Amino acid sequence: MIAQAREWLESAASVAVLTGAGISAESGVPTFRGPGGLWRNFRPEDLATPQAFERNPQLVWEWYDWRRSLIAKAEPNAGHRALVQLEQQKRSFWLVTQNVDGLHDRAGNRRISKLHGDIWTVRCLGCGKASRNDQVPLTTLPPRCECGGMLRPGVVWFGEMLPQQALEQAYFAAQRAQVFLVLGTSSLVYPAAALPRVALDRGARVIEINLEPTELSSLAQVSLRGKVGELLPQIVTGNK
Ligand code: BJW
Ligand code: ZN
Numbered sequence: 001m002i003a004q005a006r007e008w009l010e011s012a013a014s015v016a017v018l019t020g021a022g023i024s025a026e027s028g029v030p031t032f033r034g035p036g037g038l039w040r041n042f043r044p045e046d047l048a049t050p051q052a053f054e055r056n057p058q059l060v061w062e063w064y065d066w067r068r069s070l071i072a073k074a075e076p077n078a079g080h081r082a083l084v085q086l087e088q089q090k091r092s093f094w095l096v097t098q099n100v101d102g103l104h105d106r107a108g109n110r111r112i113s114k115l116h117g118d119i120w121t122v123r124c125l126g127c128g129k130a131s132r133n134d135q136v137p138l139t140t141l142p143p144r145c146e147c148g149g150m151l152r153p154g155v156v157w158f159g160e161m162l163p164q165q166a167l168e169q170a171y172f173a174a175q176r177a178q179v180f181l182v183l184g185t186s187s188l189v190y191p192a193a194a195l196p197r198v199a200l201d202r203g204a205r206v207i208e209i210n211l212e213p214t215e216l217s218s219l220a221q222v223s224l225r226g227k228v229g230e231l232l233p234q235i236v237t238g239n240k
Contacts, residue, residue: 005207005222006235008179012205014092016177017083018170018195022184022210024101026229027074030067033186034212048157057150061141064153068119072136076107079183079228082236084108089236094173096166098185098192100155113166113173115192121154130154162191174198182208183228187216196220207235 009015021031032044042063046052053060084107087093095112097104100119104112123130126149133143133151143151156162170192174180180199187193196206196216208220209231217223224231 001222001224002231002234005224006237008205008207008222009086009181009235010237012177012179013090014176014178015086015090015181016093016173016179016195016199016204017086017095017181017183018185018192019083019095019097019099019104019183020185020187020192021099023079023228024074024077024099024103025184026077026079026227027103029071029074029101029103031184033188045158048155049159050157051159053152053157057142057152061138061143061153064119064155065136065138065141068138069136071101071103071119074101074103076103077229079232080104080107080109082232086236087111092176094169094177096170096173096192096195098189113169115156115162115166115170117153117155117163119153119155122151123154124149124151126150167191170195171198174204175202177202177204180204180206181232182206182210182216182220183232184210185214186210187214 025031047060047063080103083095087109093111095109097114098116100116102118102120120132120134121130122133124145126145127147145151174195177199180196182196200206206220208216208223209228
């Protein structure tokens, strides 16, 4: 299976990748679902919604502030680095991530769409201005804009639209990919979870790496069980 995946990846001119929380797990960033998912006794559906923020912005911000502090201490791992190597090898390459942690940027990937936003950005509910914010921990919760308005995390919650450009780029990449890698995602959250199916419909070879079987596993041509940081470097070879 690994040999097959390596061969397909090596010979593909056009590669697209979808990553989820599992790729950052080996950097110490908690995933959402599953046994390793650190949730402080909340479900994502209860904290990652506009309704939750309206009800209790303080609580939601405490959760994001806590996650920002964990992510600030994390470093990209072997899985992130293998994707940088892949971007450098392939003329047609696109990385689509559901992660908000910024570890792909820090590793060095540049051709990237962030479907669910970026935890290091904030947006003002008053004037609408979006900006970067690296402060850890934040001094006041919820943080405020210069205009006095309340800031919210620059991420995409359940029931919210994904950033249009990122989504378009993602569909485009899925449609043109000869090989589509799906790494460390439970493949439960839409529309991200539809992308591998788009690629399959266009004849792509889909290779999944996950610790556990997912909804996608039976559809993918190759589904590898294990850690992204261990398996991905084995299928990304040093050859151009
Ligand atoms: C490892 C590993 C290791 C661990 N190596 N593997 C169609 C059908 C049904 C529902 C919908 C639909 N279309 C839209 C919806 C509604 C909804 C949705 O999908 N709901 C489902 C849950 C049913 N989607 C939306 O609302 C989206 N918006 C939208 O569609 O707008 C249009 C619309 C609006 C209104 C109605 C209808 C349509 C928005 C989704 C936003 C998701 N936001 C979050 C929070 C982001 C901010 C933040 O970080 O706080 O995004 S939720 C959370 O889940 C986060 C993640 O990006 C996302 C996906 O999770 P991911 O990455 O897969 O992580 P896990 O934890 O689930 O899985 C980790 C995996 O890694 C596991 O499988 C492990 O085994 C594995 N693993 N270590 C390899 N070392
Ligand atoms: Zn403002």
